[in-house]
Amino acid sequence: MRTYNLAIIHGDGIGPEVNEQALKALHAAAERFDFGLETTKYPLGAQNYLDTGVLVDAETLERIRRHDAILFGAMGDPRVSPGILERGLILRMRREFHQQVNLRPVRLYPGVPTPIRDLSPGRCDFVVVRENTEGLYVGEGSTVHKGTKNAVALQESVNTLPAIADVVDYSFRLAQQRRRKLTLCHKKNILVHAGELWQTVVDEYSAKYPDVEVDYIHVDAMCQHMPMSPERFDVIVTDNLFGDIISDLGATIQGGLGVAASANLNLDGQAPSMFEPVHGSAPDIAGRGWANPAAAVLSAALCLAALGQGEAALSLERAVASILAELPELAGPGMGASTEELGDQIAERIAQGHDGNDTSHGRSIMTAMASV
Numbered sequence: 437m438r439t440y441n442l443a444i445i446h447g448d449g450i451g452p453e454v455n456e457q458a459l460k461a462l463h464a465a466a467e468r469f470d471f472g473l474e475t476t477k478y479p480l481g482a483q484n485y486l487d488t489g490v491l492v493d494a495e496t497l498e499r500i501r502r503h504d505a506i507l508f509g510a511m512g513d514p515r516v517s518p519g520i521l522e523r524g525l526i527l528r529m530r531r532e533f534h535q536q537v538n539l540r541p542v543r544l545y546p547g548v549p550t551p552i553r554d555l556s557p558g559r560c561d562f563v564v565v566r567e568n569t570e571g572l573y574v575g576e577g578s579t580v581h582k583g584t585k586n587a588v589a590l591q592e593s594v595n596t597l598p599a600i601a602d603v604v605d606y607s608f609r610l611a612q613q614r615r616r617k618l619t620l621c622h623k624k625n626i627l628v629h630a631g632e633l634w635q636t637v638v639d640e641y642s643a644k645y646p647d648v649e650v651d652y653i654h655v656d657a658m659c660q661h662m663p664m665s666p667e668r669f670d671v672i673v674t675d676n677l678f679g680d681i682i683s684d685l686g687a688t689i690q691g692g693l694g695v696a697a698s699a700n701l702n703l704d705g706q707a708p709s710m711f712e713p714v715h716g717s718a719p720d721i722a723g724r725g726w727a728n729p730a731a732a733v734l735s736a737a738l739c740l741a742a743l744g745q746g747e748a749a750l751s752l753e754r755a756v757a758s759i760l761a762e763l764p765e766l767a768g769p770g771m772g773a774s775t776e777e778l779g780d781q782i783a784e785r786i787a788q789g790h791d792g793n794d795t796s797h798g799r800s801i802m803t804a805m806a807s808v
């Protein structure tokens with residue numbers, strides 16, 4: 437029996453609330469699909485930082501590195517200045533563990549309320565593949581004449597060919613496992629240096645994957661196409677900041693941040709991948725039991741898919757889909773059940789093999805991902 441050794445980082449705000457439900461789902465799947473699960477909790481986040489003055493030490497990072505995967509809740513706390521936890525913990529782990537690909541699926545589950553109501557569910561099923569370690573996120577820059585009326589802030593974007601090539605190659609391989617369409621999303625009409633490099637790499641890899649159709653869309657136009665004609669997308673590959681922004685739009689399309697999952701994938705096998713909801717710590721609703729755990733459980737499903745447990749991953753996805761279809765509202769007091777109750781119901785459905793109806797019109801990302 438294969439046993440997976442997971443690092444659990446609950447983090448801040450609703451992070452612990454939703455991540456506990458993801459853990460319940462994983463344990464239910466382990467029981468049903470006959471694999472072992474060992475978990476180690478790492479109490480990183482705002483409270484730990486406020487108590488110790490340290491974000492994370494090198495030894496803890498090395499211990500986390502030895503796990504098969506990381507299940508992450510969320511980070512961010514109003515008591516800590518913006519950027520400290522986000523850059524010092526989330527971005528640090530994405531970089532240190534060389535998680536170059538941030539995969540963010542967008543799929544409309546049957547019966548789920550969405551602002552794009554006039555579309556049939558099967559027509560919205562695409563994946564945003566976001567470069568996860570570079571671009572404007574490198575944090576390089578400076579401010580001159582700070583505090584004066586002539587202040588100038590410089591924020592640099594770093595785009596290296598090796599990182600782009602890895603992400604583009606992964607995107608082509610993922611498209612091959614899906615509907616064989618890849619769309620580059622950038623702003624190459626304005627960001628000519630970075631845009632040209634991205635386009636050059638896509639053109640080069642396009643010749644290697646002639647069975648995949650290639651398209652290009654500027655990021656501003658993307659914000660219209662994604663909600664109005666999602667059926668034209670299969671795999672969207674994009675840079676770090678554009679990917680951050682359009683994946684929240686993708687979350688809105690599929691019913692809100694409460695259902696949007698993500699995977700930070702390490703491609704070289706030298707460090708663990710990390711699975712986390714697209715949403716943050718949601719301080720506005722933390723502690724109330726109103727957070728939707730779907731995004732966290734679907735992130736755990738992506739974790740199982742990446743570990744090669746495709747059937748178990750599908751069972752989590754189907755259990756979540758069946759619960760979502762029954763919720764009167766997707767978040768807040770109108771959800772009809774608390775975060776914890778929903779987690780219990782999801783785990784129960786996984787355990788009982790109640791897989792609901794799979795009404796997806798194509799191959800689930802869980803299956804496609806396991807084959808890349």
Ligand code: NAD
Pocket residue numbers: 450454509510511512513514522526693694695712713714715716717718719720721726727728729731766767768
């Ligand atoms: P957020 O995603 O935390 O919340 C945005 C809105 O969505 C809020 O109204 C929130 O209540 C709602 N929401 C989010 N998740 C939900 C869920 N599961 N169920 C129901 N409603 C949900 O974004 P924000 O408010 O911009 O940021 C809050 C903090 O989180 C900040 O410190 C930010 O830097 C951080 N953040 C962290 C991550 C991460 O850990 N990966 C991601 C985004 C933001």
Ligand code: IPM
Pocket residue numbers: 522523526527680714716
């Ligand atoms: C996300 C978040 C993070 C990002 C922040 C909190 C570092 O918004 O995971 O989408 O910008 O990548």
Ligand code: MN
Pocket residue numbers: 680681684714
């Ligand atoms: Mn974001």
